[in-house]
Amino acid sequence: xxxxxxxxxxxxxxVKLVPHIPAGEIIFFRSVISIVMSYAVxxxxxxxxxxxxxxxxxxxxxxxxxxxxLYFTTLQNIPLATAVTIQYxxxxxxxxxxxxxxxxxxxxxxxxxxxxxxxxxxxxxxxDVRISPLFLGIGVAGALISGISYNxxxxxNTREHPLVIVFYFPLVALPVSGFxxxxxxxxxxxxxxxxxxxxxxxxxxxxxxxxxxxxxEELSKVVHLNYIGIFYALxxxxxxxxxxxTFGSYAGMALVLLGVIFNIRYKSKQDKTAxxxxx
Numbered sequence: 123x124x125x126x127x128x129x130x131x132x133x134x135x136x137v138k139l140v141p142h143i144p145a146g147e148i149i150f151f152r153s154v155i156s157i158v159m160s161y162a163v164x165x166x167x168x169x170x171x172x173x174x175x176x177x178x179x180x181x182x183x184x185x186x187x188x189x190x191x192l193y194f195t196t197l198q199n200i201p202l203a204t205a206v207t208i209q210y211x212x213x214x215x216x217x218x219x220x221x222x223x224x225x226x227x228x229x230x231x232x233x234x235x236x237x238x239x240x241x242x243x244x245x246x247x248x249x250d251v252r253i254s255p256l257f258l259g260i261g262v263a264g265a266l267i268s269g270i271s272y273n274x275x276x277x278x279n280t281r282e283h284p285l286v287i288v289f290y291f292p293l294v295a296l297p298v299s300g301f302x303x304x305x306x307x308x309x310x311x312x313x314x315x316x317x318x319x320x321x322x323x324x325x326x327x328x329x330x331x332x333x334x335x336x337x338x339e340e341l342s343k344v345v346h347l348n349y350i351g352i353f354y355a356l357x358x359x360x361x362x363x364x365x366x367x368t369f370g371s372y373a374g375m376a377l378v379l380l381g382v383i384f385n386i387r388y389k390s391k392q393d394k395t396a397x398x399x400x401x
Contacts, residue, residue: 123335123347129328131354134206135362136321137197140314145194146302148321149187149295155322156292164285173286178278182287183294185271190295191302192264199257202359203367204246206352207375208261210382214239215269217385223273229392235385242377249370288329349379 137148164171173179189212196205214236220226247258278287310318335347352375359365367375 123332124350126328126332126335127348127351128354129324129331131351131358133321133324133328134197134202134355135358136317136324137194138202138363140317141198143308143310143314144303144306145191145198146299147307148194148318149190150299150303151318152322152325153292153296153299155319156326157296159326160289160292164289169283169285171286171289173282175278175281178274179282179287179290180294182271182274182278183290184298185267185274186291187295187298189264189267189271192260192267196257196261196264200253201365202363203352203355203375204250204253205261206355207378208243209265210349210378211239211262211265212268212272213382214385215266216272219269219273224276231388232385235381235388239378239381242374242381245374245377246371249368249374349383352379
């Protein structure tokens with residue numbers, strides 16, 4: 123999981139290194155690389171690449187592509203660590219939307235943790251003049267749509283092979299981002315080509331190691347390591363882009379992370395209690 127978060131952090135840096143290339147175009151190149159690598163693995167494992175629940179798979183791909191376009195847009199326009207922090211709202215939206223999509227229950231304490239995280243976002247926006255309400259809204263919208271996408275993955279989890287779900291993301295994102303790019307295409311030049319290639323490669327490596335982690339260890343033991351990504355973002359943002367923050371910004375980030383982590387720990391504890399009670 124540490125390797126996974128590190129490669130995701132490198133992907134974020136690559137996206138920020140090409141601010142002149144539209145987010146949709148970056149996703150187009152990423153999708154080309156991802157679809158080739160995913161298809162090769164599926165064929166080697168002799169898995170039916172098309173799946174059986176095509177409606178849900180396509181919907182997951184569309185929501186995932188839109189969420190990624192919004193996230194990459196924030197990466198290119200606000201400080202790296204702030205964009206990553208806003209994206210960490212996605213588990214909260216996943217839980218809230220799960221009430222309606224997968225019929226899960228939310229405990230009263232979880233609402234308190236949600237409010238803690240949203241308070242952190244308000245603190246960040248209030249003290250950091252580099253963040254406009256527009257890009258803050260885009261970032262929150264990206265996290266919200268990610269929550270929809272993750273709930274669809276939950277519905278598909280026991281119905282489709284995990285690699286098929288992974289494959290459908292670039293399969294659908296490719297035409298979506300391609301259509302988007304028709305209107306805002308910027309011809310890559312020089313080092314842009316290498317950076318775009320690295321976006322795809324780092325993404326695949328991150329997803330590979332994340333999958334290995336989830337398959338090898340209990341989710342509750344490794345999921346918190348995702349949030350080490352904020353420290354990667356702070357360090358890489360400082361080194362690569364000379365980004366620094368005020369105490370208020372750090373406090374806001376801490377509130378967001380605490381709200382998310384408290385929620386995950388509480389939910390994990392409740393699940394374990396329910397399992398022990400049913401034995």
